[in-house]
Amino acid sequence: MNYWLVKSEPDAYSWDRFVREGRAIWDGVRNYQARNNLNAMRKDDQVLFYHSVTGMAVVGLALVDREAYPDPTDPPAANGKPTPWVVVELIPEIAFARPVTLAQIKAEPLLGNISLIRQSRLSVMPVKPDEFELILAMGLQ
DNA sequence: GCCAACGTTGGC
DNA sequence: GCCAACGTTGGC
Numbered sequence A: 001m002n003y004w005l006v007k008s009e010p011d012a013y014s015w016d017r018f019v020r021e022g023r024a025i026w027d028g029v030r031n032y033q034a035r036n037n038l039n040a041m042r043k044d045d046q047v048l049f050y051h052s053v054t055g056m057a058v059v060g061l062a063l064v065d066r067e068a069y070p071d072p073t074d075p076p077a078a079n080g081k082p083t084p085w086v087v088v089e090l091i092p093e094i095a096f097a098r099p100v101t102l103a104q105i106k107a108e109p110l111l112g113n114i115s116l117i118r119q120s121r122l123s124v125m126p127v128k129p130d131e132f133e134l135i136l137a138m139g140l141q
Numbered sequence B, C: 001g002c003c004a005a006c007g008t009t010g011g012c
Helices: A015-021 A032-040 A102-107 A129-140
Strands: A003-008 A046-051 A057-070 A086-101 A124-126
Touching: A003 A057, A003 A129, A015 A046, A015 A057, A015 A086, A032 A086, A032 A124, A046 A086, A046 A129, A057 A129, A086 A102, A086 A129
Parallel strands: A003 A046
Antiparallel strands: A003 A124, A046 A057, A057 A086
16 A cells, blocks of 8 residues: 655645545656556555645645556647556545645654655655654544 | 746757 | 746645
8 A cells, every 4th residue: 555645736636526526536747756657556555635826735635546547638649658657546545624735744853754744746746654644643533 | 026946958 | 868938726
């Protein structure tokens, strides 16, 4: 079991819409490190859903329902080379009773090394098991 | 609105 | 291969 965090600006794609639609095709990732993380996701891995920019909080928990496959929003160019970009499919699992804010995360010494802080621009990142358990406990309390 | 971080592009 | 210029992300 692996743990991850994905970011979305709520103005572009919100947790509420994710819940309403019941599934998300996580497309549009165009960063190689984030792409590598998508490729490493396995079915039923747990994924923290973070609202960036106007939310700045982890708002819920999702599950990987389908592992990586080629991103249909980036079709092969005329040269016939397949796209290097991939998507995964996520389904919502639990909405946090109390969204865990970036400020809370920064204030928690046990989360001092979390990628969310150390690599602030990465949009798909691994989360350590202890970091995951702590954020989940904070969100569900 | 500004800026730090950082990835990409293109000239050399 | 180096690096300046530039674009994007995302927090403040």
